[in-house]
Amino acid sequence: MHYTARAHTNIALLKYWGKVDEALITPTTTSISLTLDEFYTDTTVWFDKSLQSDQLILDGETISGSAAQKVSRFLDVVREMADINDKAYVVSNNHVPTAAGLASSASAFAALAGAASKAAGLNLSVTELSRLARHGSGSATRSIFGGFAKWVPGDDRTSFATPIFEKVDWPIQLLTVVINDQPKKIGSRLGMQHAKNTAPFYDMWVRLANSQVNDMILAIQQHDIVKLGELAEANALQMHAMNTTSVPSFNYLTDKSWQVIMIAQELREQGIPVYATMDAGPNVKLISRPEDTFIIKKELANIVTSSQIIIASPGPGIKVTSGDKI
């Protein structure tokens, strides 16, 4: 049987940046995210007795090397759960605007978890799916759910994401400012490992990040974009500041990233709630209200062209269908 899953990517409002267990991908902190409608991955999986090895076709191209190995290792987890040995075809298409530089392992491994588990004959609950997706990539754990989700530390059994509010019926958007669409020099897996191993303030960051969780949940419950934005921006800047204190130091943000962060600050001085968050790259994502899009774009016009601005709204959770179409 073919199964196809669509999973959307997510932006972390409180970041996951470090693992307790590298193999199991369990995090040092609780992270909170918003799933986005604009960016998603469609993945179709079927197992085939006649195959000698797993086959990965990504955006129309057959893939080998480390990306294919990562997928095969993930499929091994599924095969073990389902008690099967067959190899699989994995056909995956990323729907991320090409210029965005936002290609994300979150939507990829969430979609793979959904399609592969079904194709293997498993009928997993969303909790089980979230736990499975975690074996591919930490952030994928949260992409099983729509809207706001929370992923907690724990062991292999207890570390998974749960929804906070899947349906977001209040005005919040993520405006991505594309500063560089090239793959990042230091991937998040390596970056967070290096920070955890060498940053003198890492333990402090863990305490700080965990102490922001309840306030973030409250801000979400109260639809309070100011509180939510303040916490998200502080958390992101704390993560990036910590990276610069790693030994040797590393840094994802460029002068242009800082210009955008400063624009958010200036807009706030005018009473417009705009807050910046950044992941493992220079692109800045502005948490904002749809009604402020025009003025934000106007302020950004000196720095980027309008094609470098991508707007996303809250998105849905994973959807799995039989066959190869969603």
Ligand code: DP6
């Ligand atoms: C900065 O989920 O890509 O986006 O678990 O090693 O695959 P692995 O890392 P990944 O890291 C995401 C880091 C982040 C913050 C976040 O999404 O929480």
